[in-house]
Amino acid sequence: MIKPDSHHSLITVCVLVFTTAFIPLAQANDDDAESNDLKCRFCPETGGTEERYELGLGYITDDDPEFGDAWGYDDKGYSLIGNAELYHRTGDVGFINLELRDIGLDSSYLNIEGGQQGHYRLNFEYNEISRRSFDSTVTPFRGSSQLSLPAGWVDADSTGNMPQLVNSLRDVEIGHQRERITLGAEWIPSKRWQWDVQIRQDRKTGLSAMAGSFITQASSLPAPVDFVTDEIESTLGYSEKHWHAQVGYYGSLFRNADKALTWENPYTPLSAGADQGQLSLPPDNQFHQLSLAYSYRPSPSYGLSSMLAAGRMTQDEKFVATTVNPNLSVALPRNSLDGEVDTLTGNVRAFYNPWRELRLTSEFLYNDRDNNTPRDNWQQVVTDVFTGSIRRNIPYTFNQQSYRFSADWKANLKNRLSAGVERDIRKRRGQAVERTDEDTGWLKWRLKPGNFAELQVKLSSSSRDGSPFQNLSSIAPPENPRMRQFHLADRDRDQANVHLNLFGSNDMQLGFGIAYANDSYRNSPIGLQSGKQLDFSGSATFRPKEHWYSNVFLTQTRIEASTLNSQSFSSADWRGESEDRITTIGSSTIRTGILGKFDLEVEYSHSRATGDVSVITGAPNPDFPALTSELHVFRSTTTYHFRPDLALRFGYWFELLRTRDWSLDDVTLTTLPGVLHLDQSEPSYKVHVFMLSTEYRF
């Protein structure tokens, strides 16, 4: 904890939560609604089975792993289309559901659930997601967590001088497969009690790109990914007429099969023994959290809801050696971190309607991260090359408290006005600013002149001030004392949001939105100076009949940032500016029952992004070339129903992605003398997919 007053706020939360929890216990009653004995002669039978099976083939015209990213498509050629749904309901409350998607792809999904509605439910879920990071990547390294270079490798001081580099390259696929298995259960022993549990195992296997370096001689390494995260979440809820309570437990246990990545130095060692390096891979860790949530609403005029969650993160993985350089032996102050972070999150929200048109809401949010990890002195060995200074670890602790008050006035049937004020206090330990206070005021007007239109305007303005900036002796070499990190810096933030919805006949709806945000950093001689974002969105939906839906949308975003920095370690002597402009348009139509036989779905969407970067130093350097990306997606599906239970489906899908990125453009394996990279290129592809399948419904 940072300051004792944090405890006071917490105690306030606890007192509020628990005292209000006991008030209504005395009021508990068993006023269950009387069941009604209405018959229904015309109601369709609720029992029965619905089944849908789809089987077919897809054909992909090109090998483009980036296209397959997350979709699950692998290579050029044929793939199986397999989908199934089964819903079985008994006459009373029994049910079994099965859903199977994309069984022929690397991203597939299966869910089976069953039970007695209102009594219990069990479910099993399996899904996998295939992620591909780069189109084609190569590396001279062999192995998994112990990367070696091929026999005969001749090291050199730069990539261009490595004689065996080109001949030693092998293809390596950077990406991972994520498989998640979930077991769930829900039990409703009575109308008041409800219990559920979810147990998940998430396994992620594959390769990621990690950088390992010796001073400034770096290599991109294919690092093994073999992560398992086990999660368990369970809640027990109790309900009365006017209040509800819920206790919960959440546990997350992360395990990494590989503790370190060792690689052979492809460069000429900068010191004796620096012929290999070692990186630490993400350590095993755990998080356990207990939560209590509660709401009390004795009347529509006032009520309260609250939540309190206390958790603990721990990490005690055995450390790797300070260095693998045999000439630099260093003793560790401890064998493992014994890292421990206590978290406490709380919230109380109360509302009161003094009369029907006015609602007053007050809210308090509390978030504490108390890092109790021991501090020690650590002799540094700089990138396995030489012995550096002794550094002391800084376990970061922070605390956040937010106080909010708002009034919401339904002035009349057409106008609704809301206003609010907020104070957000953040305290940090180990950072350049120990405390920031941010005050925000906002105003919202909602006009609904009739059922044909709705307008909402929200303006807000906030100002953040911090305690005096302090130079941290723990940072070495020191930061420029003029630097103000933007998450700590004094800041003015103004925001405006306007939304207009128009509703026409035939269920036609038009929506327009403008959002503007402007951040200005007042007292930052160096660091981020300003950030602006302007968003525009427009959409139209048209649903003339139940069997016809069309929509079109447009979004535009402009993001600007300006930063100052100093290469002379004094006042600002250069400025960096960036401006991103993104436009997205799309349209889709779904029409079913055309001529009683056809269903048609057509979708087109397009996204175009351009990013400009300028670094202004006073020297005549041209601007950077624009970063661009352009995505076109066209999808169409036509279904012909031979019979009510049998259909033939044809799908065509086209995607085109083009990107330009100056950080990758023309960068060959030997362009950067000190970076032996994976030769990744800008993602670009053009793919056609054809699908033909039959669907059978029982």
Next chain:
Amino acid sequence: MQINRSLFRTGLMTMVIITFGIVAHSLAQAEDEMKKTSGSALPSFTPKGADTCLKCHDEDSEYPVLPIFKTPHARKGDARTPFADRQCESCHGPGGDHAARIRPGQERPPMPAFGKHSQASINEQNGQCQTCHETHRRIGWEGSPHETSDMLCSSCHSVHKSHDPVLNTVTQPEVCFDCHTQVRGQTMQLSAHPIRQGQMACTDCHEVHSNFPTDGLLQRPTLNETCYSCHAEKRGPFLWEHAPATEDCSTCHQPHGSMHSSLLSQTKPLLCQNCHSQMDHPSTAYTSEGLAGGKPNAFLLMNSCTNCHSQVHGSNHPSGVKLMR
């Protein structure tokens, strides 16, 4: 910048003045409306329940209602469901007037709730759902952003459809994008979570009924805890922490999509140089001179700062203070 702030404050003041003007004007009007409505009484229930409704609302209705009999709401064996009670009128309210005979040319009175011309307020309509659904994971609904935005439960949920689209990972985003158009655009950017591909739903991160009353309606009590659900390898605690990453993932990342790799909010190295100004390479101005066609610069090209500092989420290596090990 000063002009912008002045503009905003003027705007705010104007809004305040308009607010109080409308408030003052509406006070009397509101009281009158209250007086008018306070005397109104609900109609009676139909004597035969759904049998009455289904005489007209059959398979040929413009908006089919019968698929509800394939949903959990229609299971009479579950004592909590509408069909175990007043059937259609459990949710729609008493339909005595609506089902009564009308004179030729007379407009049929609407059902009290969940109809095109229903008179029930949003709170009253949502109250029908909350009677059963306020429990368990929805207890923070009152005062939550969706509630204060006057969202009806039926704005998102289609209870008459045999399979509610908002409850399915593949179809859910379409429902959310109806209002959150900007997010739809973000999910189509170069770097995005696999929402467009149907592998993630909005509710994988967001608890839209506000179970944990956090900013952003998140599934876990804080933003970082939400991210760690899938990215537990970044949770630590690490020996060497990167303070902004420990505090708030959104300091550097855009959650819904970005034109920059890894959902970063800005291109490197500028993103890093917003905070780092140490002597030598962290504070050097990397101009276009360092591009591949000029004097290729390792601090600018490929992965820029992360060509060496790859452990930006924290390092557990004893020599990892620079996040290079």
